[in-house]
Amino acid sequence: MISVQRNELEMYSVGDLMIPSEKVAHVQGGNPMEHALLVLVKSGYSAVPVLDPQYKLKGIISKTNIINNMLGKEQFELERLSTITVEEVMNKNVPYISPDDNFSKALQSVIDHPFVCVVDVDGFFDGILTRRAVLKLLHQNIND
Ligand code: AMP
Numbered sequence: 001m002i003s004v005q006r007n008e009l010e011m012y013s014v015g016d017l018m019i020p021s022e023k024v025a026h027v028q029g030g031n032p033m034e035h036a037l038l039v040l041v042k043s044g045y046s047a048v049p050v051l052d053p054q055y056k057l058k059g060i061i062s063k064t065n066i067i068n069n070m071l072g073k074e075q076f077e078l079e080r081l082s083t084i085t086v087e088e089v090m091n092k093n094v095p096y097i098s099p100d101d102n103f104s105k106a107l108q109s110v111i112d113h114p115f116v117c118v119v120d121v122d123g124f125f126d127g128i129l130t131r132r133a134v135l136k137l138l139h140q141n142i143n144d
Pocket of ligand 1 (some may be wrong): 019043130
């Protein structure tokens with residue numbers, strides 16, 4: 001039978017598990033889509049956070065957002081990459097959690113998302129919590 005040491009998991013907060021902001025690739029809302037596509041392709045990530053110059057979270061931009069918005073009436077229009085900005089196509093209603101949230105909240109937050117942004121009480125971006133980090137800790141604490 002598989003069991004989990006819940007007490008040990010609850011010792012961890014989101015802040016312990018997140019990738020800190022300085023190690024997270026991001027773009028700014030005013031950047032053209034082309035810049036975001038370059039960051040996404042070069043990093044190999046499917047999506048990255050969008051921050052303002054003060055490091056406040058504005059949204060998330062994904063490869064899917066960009067590809068959908070390159071489509072004209074009948075074909076892909078490459079020139080859209082330089083004329084449309086990240087803030088015009090990003091997802092604006094993105095979930096976020098606090099660095100002080102506990103493991104249960106962390107686990108719940110990544111059920112529907114490969115990563116969620118971590119934002120402090122003043123709205124500043126602290127980093128991201130990935131589903132990978134949560135599953136890794138869960139795996140370490142499973143006894144069978
Ligand atoms: P992973 O857990 O490495 O599979 O990452 C899942 C997703 O989280 C990636 O596709 C990215 O969208 C995002 N991600 C992970 N690490 C980073 C990072 N260092 N910078 C920006 N986004 C990241």
